[in-house]
């Protein structure tokens with residue numbers, strides 16, 4: 001029977017980085033995933049020469065030179081810069097909010113004009129709200145919900161056209177029923193700059209993300225279509241597993257990158273997530289929307305975004321592939337995408353985390369194991385930190 005130093009559950013980015021670090025330090029790893037492919041949510045599938053981001057658009061961006069150099073060991077990155085477009089009825093705006101947005105919205109040209117309009121809309125709203133609440137000029141207006149927060153930061157025009165209905169589609173609730181903290185600040189740029197991210201490094205791996213994970217997993221044994229719970233239930237002892245073809249193995253330690261609440265049988269209750277549904281379609285045209293990402297900010301369109309995958313890699317194919325994204329409530333069985341890190345869920349996660357402290361041979365990692373939204377660079381950093389501690 002084969003023995004592994006580590007059983008890694010999840011062939012996503014976190015599991016793959018940990019496994020790469022372990023293998024390069026002479027440890028043995030078996031990496032399993034319940035899906036029929038590797039790469040977790042960064043999986044890209046080549047269809048007609050176009051790399052389709054199957055679980056949502058992924059743009060790599062970081063300000064950490066060490067992480068940028070690390071990923072560049074496994075792929076060549078192109079010079080894609082994320083510059084999304086917002087479609088509101090028949091109007092089109094650049095995102096993030098910058099001088100191109102303001103100039104289109106108010107037919108103005110200078111930063112001074114834009115600042116003046118925003119400032120006057122904010123002040124007018126705050127003055128009105130103070131009056132409504134019977135507050136004096138010296139008393140502070142504290143926004144009670146996301147709508148109040150957003151208008152007092154952005155003014156009415158931007159809120160109504162670019163924030164309100166989009167946010168309501170994302171969360172499935174009116175902005176007046178969403179907490180103010182969801183929007184802490186709004187990044188306004190008073191320059192003509194459509195680059196969505198502020199990070200120093202940005203790009204898309206040429207040929208897609210799956211190749212990165214393939215390289216990271218070199219040297220490990222990898223089995224897809226294997227659910228950890230079935231693998232363990234079939235064996236019955238805690239350091240032994242049986243794969244679906246009957247092959248038995250033992251392992252010293254476990255890294256689990258699936259849902260921590262599921263690992264513990266939802267003992268304290270399930271953690272909440274937001275989910276996304278994708279409808280992917282091949283179209284017989286070479287250029288559908290002229291941009292990789294278009295946000296639909298009005299509620300009469302049911303989807304939140306359309307991704308046109310070929311534009312991530314400047315594709316010249318005669319056809320195109322698009323994915324419409326619909327935001328949805330998560331229910332067991334659906335793909336858990338975004339953790340809902342509110343007070344209630346964070347407290348519940350803490351209970352699971354405390355419980356996990358007593359499991360000395362089990363480590364948790366990744367977005368599901370740590371119940372935390374991680375961009376890819378942060379996910380890699382967390383995996384490298386764990387590897388440095390564990391493999392020292």
Ligand SMILES: Cc1cc2nc3c(=O)[nH]c(=O)nc-3n(C[C@H](O)[C@H](O)[C@H](O)COP(=O)(O)OP(=O)(O)OC[C@H]3O[C@@H](n4cnc5c(N)ncnc54)[C@H](O)[C@@H]3O)c2cc1C
Nearest residue numbers: 010012013014034040041056058059228258366367375376
């Ligand atoms: C819609 C969306 C868009 C995003 N866009 C960006 C972006 O533009 N830029 C960016 O930097 N980041 C982005 N991210 C974040 C990025 O997806 C994550 O950082 C990354 O995928 C995390 O990898 P992971 O290994 O932690 O988790 P995952 O990729 O989820 O991997 C976990 C794996 O564990 C497997 N698993 C779970 N349970 C079991 C089990 N019981 N048995 C066996 N296997 C199991 C799962 O099948 C999965 O493959 C986005 C995330 C989402 C949701």
